[in-house]
């Protein structure tokens with residue numbers, strides 16, 4: 001991200017963000033409520049464009065190309081940079097179709113059974129559902145539904161997976177499963193996660209970006225670095241206050 005500002009109408013929600021994401025690492029975005037975490041993560045695949053009144057200035061470079069250039073297709077951007085949401089949102093269709101549908105829309109011509117199996121395996125869900133692929137996805141538990149959403153995202157072969165509070169609707173055991181899965185996926189994918197949960201950021205991420213709210217209510221990035229450094233030797237007083245629980 002280069003000099004990124006995001007406005008909702010006249011309100012500047014995010015101010016002057018410069019952030020370089022590392023490939024095949026997990027980057028956590030943390031900070032108090034309203035500091036713009038969701039707004040920032042949505043910039044990485046042009047999801048803010050779907051919000052009426054939202055506007056971005058600056059650049060988001062992916063392989064050196066600004067994804068906001070007029071000749072870039074947002075649908076293609078969202079295929080390469082997939083997103084998993086707070087609440088698991090499988091389609092009200094079978095487990096199999098949840099994966100096959102997106103792949104088909106994206107023009108997948110290979111063996112669909114293989115793709116479904118491979119995606120479910122990568123999302124650590126295969127063993128639990130392999131005998132029930134034609135069951136409705138909504139009959140799965142919340143944690144299984146979220147892994148299915150991750151499988152669906154992986155099936156279209158993205159390079160980056162964005163996750164906005166992916167565990168906030170899950171119990172602690174399902175949360176740990178998703179965290180283990182994220183570590184597995186980070187071998188092949190670049191992951192960016194928004195989380196309210198600082199322990200989660202400390203457990204799973206390689207890099208952490210701490211955001212806060214400036215005097216004009218705009219979100220700003222205070223500090224970014226290796227997670228270990230941010231949590232043990234923050235350079236900025238505001239980061240220290242937040243991670244030690246004095247603020248937010």
Ligand SMILES: Nc1ncnc2c1ncn2[C@@H]1O[C@H](COP(=O)(O)OP(=O)(O)OP(=O)(O)O)[C@@H](O)[C@H]1O
Pocket residue numbers: 008013031032033034035036037038039040051196219
């Ligand atoms: N669709 C919208 N229209 C107008 N203002 C918005 C919209 N979405 C977010 N905002 C405002 O932008 C700012 C940043 O919101 P955002 O949801 O990105 O913060 P956040 O850090 O993700 O918050 P939380 O941790 O509470 O989810 C807030 O002041 C919020 O009120």
